[in-house]
Amino acid sequence: MKKRRIGYYAKHGLAYSNPLLTQLLGLCTAVFACKTVKTALAMGICTTVVLVLSAVTVSALRRVIPKGARRGVSIAVICGYVTALQLILKAFLPWVDNALGVFVPLIAVSGFVFIYTAELAARLGLGTAVCASLFSGIGYTLATVVVAAVIELFGSGSFLGTKVMGGGAHMLTTPAGAFICLGLLAAAVRFISRKRRDEDDA
Amino acid sequence: MADTKNRGGVTAIFVVFAAVFAVAVALVANMVAAPRIQSNDKKAEADKIALVFPANAGYEDITDHCSDMGYLEGVDGVDRIYRVTSATGGKDSFCVLAHSQSRGTYVETAIGFTFDGSIVAVRTANGTASPKELKLIEKNGFLKSMEGVPCNSDELKLAKVLGAEGCCEAITVSVNNACTAIGNMLGFNEEVA
Numbered sequence: 119m120k121k122r123r124i125g126y127y128a129k130h131g132l133a134y135s136n137p138l139l140t141q142l143l144g145l146c147t148a149v150f151a152c153k154t155v156k157t158a159l160a161m162g163i164c165t166t167v168v169l170v171l172s173a174v175t176v177s178a179l180r181r182v183i184p185k186g187a188r189r190g191v192s193i194a195v196i197c198g199y200v201t202a203l204q205l206i207l208k209a210f211l212p213w214v215d216n217a218l219g220v221f222v223p224l225i226a227v228s229g230f231v232f233i234y235t236a237e238l239a240a241r242l243g244l245g246t247a248v249c250a251s252l253f254s255g256i257g258y259t260l261a262t263v264v265v266a267a268v269i270e271l272f273g274s275g276s277f278l279g280t281k282v283m284g285g286g287a288h289m290l291t292t293p294a295g296a297f298i299c300l301g302l303l304a305a306a307v308r309f310i311s312r313k314r315r316d317e318d319d320a
Numbered sequence: 321m322a323d324t325k326n327r328g329g330v331t332a333i334f335v336v337f338a339a340v341f342a343v344a345v346a347l348v349a350n351m352v353a354a355p356r357i358q359s360n361d362k363k364a365e366a367d368k369i370a371l372v373f374p375a376n377a378g379y380e381d382i383t384d385h386c387s388d389m390g391y392l393e394g395v396d397g398v399d400r401i402y403r404v405t406s407a408t409g410g411k412d413s414f415c416v417l418a419h420s421q422s423r424g425t426y427v428e429t430a431i432g433f434t435f436d437g438s439i440v441a442v443r444t445a446n447g448t449a450s451p452k453e454l455k456l457i458e459k460n461g462f463l464k465s466m467e468g469v470p471c472n473s474d475e476l477k478l479a480k481v482l483g484a485e486g487c488c489e490a491i492t493v494s495v496n497n498a499c500t501a502i503g504n505m506l507g508f509n510e511e512v513a
Contacts, residue, residue, distance in 0.1 A: 190334070191337075202346055205357070206353055208360070
């Protein structure tokens with residue numbers, strides 16, 4: 119496999135192949151988490167932690183795990199880490215557990231985490247898998263935080279829980295509003311990155 | 321054919337090993353988190369009771385006892401009942417934690433009763449809200465109108481709660497359910513007593 123630099127994974131994870139904005143993975147949890155910047159950040163960090171740990175585990179064992187067992191093993195590993203994460207949140211960060219609720223266990227069935235673990239990390243070396251999953255997780259987090267900031271600001275007129283302007287378009291605070299914002303951001307990111315990607319890859 | 325079977329067997333073994341690994345990870349996390357979760361639950365319980373009684377009051381969970389005695393039969397939405405002991409050595413009081421849902425809003429309510437079944441306080445705490453977002457009904461004059469009303473009084477079968485912040489219908493249902501449970505316990509309702 120062609121050896122790539124960290125910059126390559128950073129560019130692809132954050133923009134060109136952003137899991138949320140270009141591959142439209144993990145939409146369900148993202149749309150819920152985009153209610154406020156705090157929940158978006160918490161969901162992004164939780165997803166990134168599970169993704170990196172699962173990718174490290176599966177990548178470290180990639181030579182031992184038969185090809186046919188990759189998906190089953192990945193699901194089991196992801197479930198283990200998600201359960202652990204939920205318990206840790208419940209114990210040490212109960213406000214995050216309360217805010218995210220059922221969407222923390224839903225990380226276990228997130229297409230984003232599963233595909234990156236079972237299909238990508240299972241084929242890459244340890245260092246590469248860590249880079250790829252970490253930058254993808256950061257890209258996912260940034261995308262949700264940006265959308266959440268727009269929704270919080272223009273939907274409820276506040277930022278990080280502090281009222282900064284009166285009123286706001288209530289429709290933005292609904293899942294449909296979050297979906298529209300995500301779509302617009304995805305279109306913008308694709309438009310900006312298409313030319314640059316062609317130049318970089320050339 | 322045999323080769324295929326072998327590969328299937330190896331795959332199954334690996335998936336089982338991965339499942340064992342997942343359980344092991346969860347168990348380790350549970351060992352680390354369980355004591356903290358228990359203490360968090362205990363604190364949350366005490367915080368809810370402190371909504372309607374002084375924070376230093378002692379309390380004992382008597383939900384199972386009430387359930388065994390049939391006081392909760394036909395009563396919906398009552399989560400816990402506590403016997404609250406006074407710090408000054410007075411008679412025991414009772415605290416009922418009840419929940420109800422109306423128009424999609426889930427409301428958890430703490431209702432405090434004196435030893436003779438009079439309501440001393442009613443407060444709501446949204447189950448998913450942080451402590452800062454507690455909605456105190458007393459702000460709106462509701463507590464004042466309820467104080468000292470015995471739970472077997474007809475006045476307590478509330479038609480609606482006026483001026484309460486949050487979801488009025490849900491609070492009404494919770495208060496009525498709590499009154500029924502305490503009424504059963506104190507023998508106000510003949511069919512149970």
